[in-house]
Amino acid sequence: MKPVCLVIGAGAGIGGHTGKKFAAEGYFSCLCRRSDSRGLETIVEEIKQDGFEAKGFMLDATKNETIENLITEVEQTIGPIEVAIYNLGAQIGDKPLDETSQKQFELGWRLGTFGLFRLASSLFPKMVAREKGTLIVTSSTAAVRGNGGQHSHAAAMGGRRMLCQTLNAEFSPKSIHVAHVIIDGAVDAPDTLGKMLGPTKFQKLREEIGLENDGLLLPEKVADTYYHIAQQHRSAWAHEIDLRSFSDTPWWNR
Amino acid sequence: MKPVCLVIGAGAGIGGHTGKKFAAEGYFSCLCRRSDSRGLETIVEEIKQDGFEAKGFMLDATKNETIENLITEVEQTIGPIEVAIYNLGAQIGDKPLDETSQKQFELGWRLGTFGLFRLASSLFPKMVAREKGTLIVTSSTAAVRGNGGQHSHAAAMGGRRMLCQTLNAEFSPKSIHVAHVIIDGAVDAPDTLGKMLGPTKFQKLREEIGLENDGLLLPEKVADTYYHIAQQHRSAWAHEIDLRSFSDTPWWNR
Amino acid sequence: MKPVCLVIGAGAGIGGHTGKKFAAEGYFSCLCRRSDSRGLETIVEEIKQDGFEAKGFMLDATKNETIENLITEVEQTIGPIEVAIYNLGAQIGDKPLDETSQKQFELGWRLGTFGLFRLASSLFPKMVAREKGTLIVTSSTAAVRGNGGQHSHAAAMGGRRMLCQTLNAEFSPKSIHVAHVIIDGAVDAPDTLGKMLGPTKFQKLREEIGLENDGLLLPEKVADTYYHIAQQHRSAWAHEIDLRSFSDTPWWNR
Amino acid sequence: MKPVCLVIGAGAGIGGHTGKKFAAEGYFSCLCRRSDSRGLETIVEEIKQDGFEAKGFMLDATKNETIENLITEVEQTIGPIEVAIYNLGAQIGDKPLDETSQKQFELGWRLGTFGLFRLASSLFPKMVAREKGTLIVTSSTAAVRGNGGQHSHAAAMGGRRMLCQTLNAEFSPKSIHVAHVIIDGAVDAPDTLGKMLGPTKFQKLREEIGLENDGLLLPEKVADTYYHIAQQHRSAWAHEIDLRSFSDTPWWNR
Incomplete structure (x- = not known):
């Protein structure tokens, strides 16, 4: 039986590409998202057509019991979750x-903090019993500094980062790898950045700084590092990693 | 009319002593706490007997509209709030x-994050209109690193710290001073540490590392720095300060 | 006998104003700088005319034995150094x-790192013997993040900050207070910023963002906080503080 | 022609294993160290016996012109350096x-700061001309917090970290990848930890927390992450990564 990779927040960006990458490397990818069941099905189909395994789940992580029930269902019907990716954003734009x-x-x-707590509360007892497991948490610059207009987002991400540290402190000695990945820049993702900007502006941005110029984070490249994290030997685990495009300015230099 | 200093979380530790200090320096201190109205009245009476002005308010900051109504009441019945101290803890011990x-x-x-957001949402429009105001937020080591067993507390404090930064980013240019104070150590406070440890253990700790040895943070000394922060000229404001006893080990060296 | 305050790097900015503030509060201020003995004498005279005590010393901190000999001289001829301010910059502009x-x-x-090590090596044994002393280190944003063109400055300041932490770790329990102050913005200082920009540009900047607008850090206001730090009770010492103008953007938001 | 990987500080720990890993993946590994030419030759021979390419160089990085001449020699006699690993430590124990x-x-x-500056000054112009290059810098916890007794080491590492940021700020947009890796724990390395502890204590430590328990960082596993960093696509580069054993406590929780 294949190990299971559970992706919470699987749109056409980091989440979807991480699902694809893990599937291609031999995992059964379980992809969850709140809306656009058609988009979800598309990703699942692409994975299957490449000869790999995946299944889609609709999930509203803000609702009671949803994450908890999902984990039960996946473990019972697909198999033990070896890797979980918490990829839900909480960005609502500057307000x-x-x-x-x-x-x-x-x-x-x-979305930013409590959902992660619920995921860990449900999943970690199972991982502890198996003495094995990885939780990779997509995070953002707002986890380490709070910009103007980011009251909701930064408070949520600051909580997320500290929670990753408390989870790591308790569960790393029990062989659960918790990694907090700071995505420091715009991702070439139609479902999030694309929706925020609208199709015309998004395409313009892609043409100006993305595509050949790699000025946007390419989600399939982020997925390569997520996969590496999940393969790190337990004698040399990374807990925090920042990722950004070569042509972008790190948040601390802005 | 005296300027008003509002202390949310005014027990016999940092909150109460800050209220006393500001009253002694010419502010009208409004002291709020959730329980022990008798203890609250004691502090208020002590301030009055020294010839200064104060009033106590019972407040459950977890309930809807409470913080919002309090600010309205204080501004209408006492006067414009010039300094607010957000001093509510969220420590529940290691779990x-x-x-x-x-x-x-x-x-x-x-308690840790949302109450601060509600306070700022209610109070800052008034301060902006007056082009003057200070918000001092008591925080803890858990705002900058998450220890084992601190899931609830660290997530709350991590959110608190980022929120202080987003508030500062928006309101500092509008002449509102937001300061985030990291209290890195145990405070000689009967209402919090004392209750957590029980009277016997607390007194033992006081005798061992506190009192003559200054191994506990003395809340009246913390209050001196709070007062200094509120008096800083706007050309040289501090946003983040750490405070600990000389004989204690900084969190980053532990 | 008055306690001595030694300022290494005493131009017309933070250093000179700190010397004035401590003198006005009852210290004997010893002011040191590398060049412009006339400027140095002016500050000393101003202090004396206000009825306080001060003395100037020419010091090239990059030369062997200079700092060491200075400390011996001051302790022998003036008195025990109770507060030392290390205020030497190492900014050479972007290259x-x-x-x-x-x-x-x-x-x-x-200038940035080694001089501070030499100061502490010479002075701290004396302070330890007296069980009393304060070292305040002026630092900059470059101590916490390295910008482009700042290779020399940032490496020096990064070393300075870590050295402050190692000094604090060893000497705080011995009642020596080490404080690292991050000056995050331009200071209204003719000797440093003024020389870097030239008189015309400097005056223009002062008129645009400084003066009535307090957009530059006013060194006399920074000195107020330095003085407060030196007066903090040892049960509630600050180790790291950031200071900036209300209208400036914190480095982490830039 | 194979791409060249230059390792400065190539003992039997992270440096040697990184050299082996890159050689096994198709690089020509140039391994440099200050002493023990026999140990160096052993590693080079092991690499060659596995069918890969490597060469050893004796180098005293504290001496003038040594790093500079090395780079010239390697580029002229072996080939363009695509990846450089700066792996020199500066730990002298607690003093x-x-x-x-x-x-x-x-x-x-x-060793800690200046050598890295010299390496970058010599090598980066060549990498910029080729629009390609990676510099991975082994660093330590002392780069982010200064412990007691670590005056020399922490100051050096604090400078190293800031220098990595200034180098990244200038050269990342020129397609040079600079990564700062915080090794947060003891490495299972006979040449450094082994020498510091002596053979008996080192073996005891290995048996107690290392070996089957993976309580020491295994250098060959660290090398896997170094290799991954060097392969990251430029749209998703990591600048800072921490690595530690699952059973060890992160520095911020100690």
Whole structure:
């Protein structure tokens, strides 16, 4: 039986490409997202047509019991989850404080911090029993510095980063690898950046700084590093890694 | 009319002593806490007997509208809030993941992160209109690193720290001073450390490393720095400060 | 006998104003700088005319034995040094790697890192014997992030910051207070910024963002916080503080 | 012609294993070290017996012109250096300030910071001309926090880290990948840890926490990540990575 890779937040960017990469390397990829079941099915089909294994799941991570039930279902019907990728973003664009509602702020926390807590609470007991497991958490610059207009996002990501450290502190000695990956730049992803900008602006950005110029993070290249992290020997695990395009400016130099 | 200093989380530790210090320096101190109205009244009386002004308010910051109504009440009945101290802790002691309930994790966020967001949302528009104001946020080592067993607390404090940065980014140019103070060590405070340890253990700790040895952070000395922060000229504001006892080991050396 | 405050790097900016502030508060200020003995004498005279005590010393901190001999001289002829301010900069402006000579890089280290090591090596044994002392180190954003063109400066400041931490780790329990102050912005200082920009540009900058707008760090206001640091009770010492103008953008938001 | 991988500091730990790994993956490995030419020759022979290519060079990086001449020689006699590994340590064990001589402190800087500057100054112009190159810098926890007794080492590593950032800022847009790897723990390396502890203590430590327990960083596993870094696509480069054993405690939790 193949090991299972569970991707929570599997659009056409980092999540989807990570699912593809792990499937191509011999994992059964379980891909979850909240909306666009058609887009999800497309990715699953692409993986299958390449001769690999995957299954799609619709999941609203903000709702009670959803993550918990998903893990039960995957473990019972597909197999033990060896690698989990928590790839849910909480970016809502820049909003000044007086335009950031309590509801939005709470939603940011539910996606950015609480969902990760719920995932770990459900999954780690199983991984501990198997003495094996990897959790890779996609994060962002907002986890290490709070910019103007990012009240909801940065608070959620700051919580996410500290939670990754507390999870690592408790579970690393139990052979669970927790890695916090700071994606420091725009990703060439139609489902997130594309939707935020709209198709015309997104294509223009792609042509200007992406494509041949590699100015956007290519999600399939990010997936290569996610895969490497999951293969690291336990004597030399990475906990925190930053990734950005060669032509972009690191957040600390901006 | 005296300027108002509002302290949210005013027990017998940093909060109460900060209230005393600001009152002694000419502010009207408004002290808020959730429980022990008697203890609150004691502090208020001590301030008054020294010839200064203060008033106590019972406040459950986890409940809807409480912080918002408090600010309205204080501004209407006492006067413009010039300095606010957000001093609510969210420490629940070390608990492994499987003993940290979703409810506890959410409560940590409500006290640690969300309450601060609500305070700023309510208060900052008033301060912006007056082009003047200071928000000092008591924080902890858990805001910069997540230890084992600290899932709820560290996630809440990590969110708190990033929120302080986003607030600073938006409001510093509008003459609102936001300062994030990392209290890196145990405070000689009967209401928090004292309750966590119980009276016997607390007194023993005080005798061993506190008192003459200054091994515990003395809250009245912390208050001196809080007062200095509130007096800093806007051309040289501090945003982040760490405080610890001389005989204690900084978190990064532990 | 008055306690002595020794300022290494006492031009018309932070160093000179710190010397003035401590003198006004009852210290004997010993002011040292490498060049412009006339400028140095002016500051000393100003302090004396206000009725306080000070003395100037010419010092080339890059030369062997200079710092060491200075400390011996001051302790023997003036009195015990209670507070030392290490205020030497190492900024040489932005230079790409191929324009940064080995000599420049080494000079940066001599001023930025090695001089501080020599100061501590000479002074701390005396402070330890007295169980009392404060070392305040002026530092810069380059201590926490390295920008393009800052090879010499950032390497020197990165070393400075870590050295402050190792000094603090060894000497804080011996009652020596070491504080690392990150000056995150341009200081309204004719001797450093003024010389770098030239008088016309400097005055223009002062008029545009400084003066009434407080967009430059006012060195006399920085001195207020230096003085507060030196007065902190040992149960609540700050080790690292950042200072910037309200209207400036923190380095992490740039 | 094979691409060249130059390893500065190639003992039997991370340096030697990185040389082996890159040789096995198709690079010509040039291995440099200061002493033990016999040990160096052993590694080179092992690589050759596996059918790969390598050459050893004796190098004293503290001496003038040595690094500079080495690069000229390698480029002229072997080929273009595509990957350079700066693996020189500067750890001299814990020494209190009064036992840390100026000479030791300077030597720490020469190995820890200045050598890296000299390497980059010599090599980067060639890499820029070729629009391709990778510099991986082995670093340590002392680059991010200064412990007691680590005056020389931490100052050197703090400088190293900031220098990596300034090099990255200038050269990343020119397609040179600079990566700073924080090795946060003891490495199973007879030439460094083994010499520091002596053979008996070292073997005891290996048996207690290393070997089957993977409690020491295995250098051949670190080499796997170094190799991955050198293969990362330029749209998703890592600049800073921490590595430690699963059973070890991260520096921020100690």
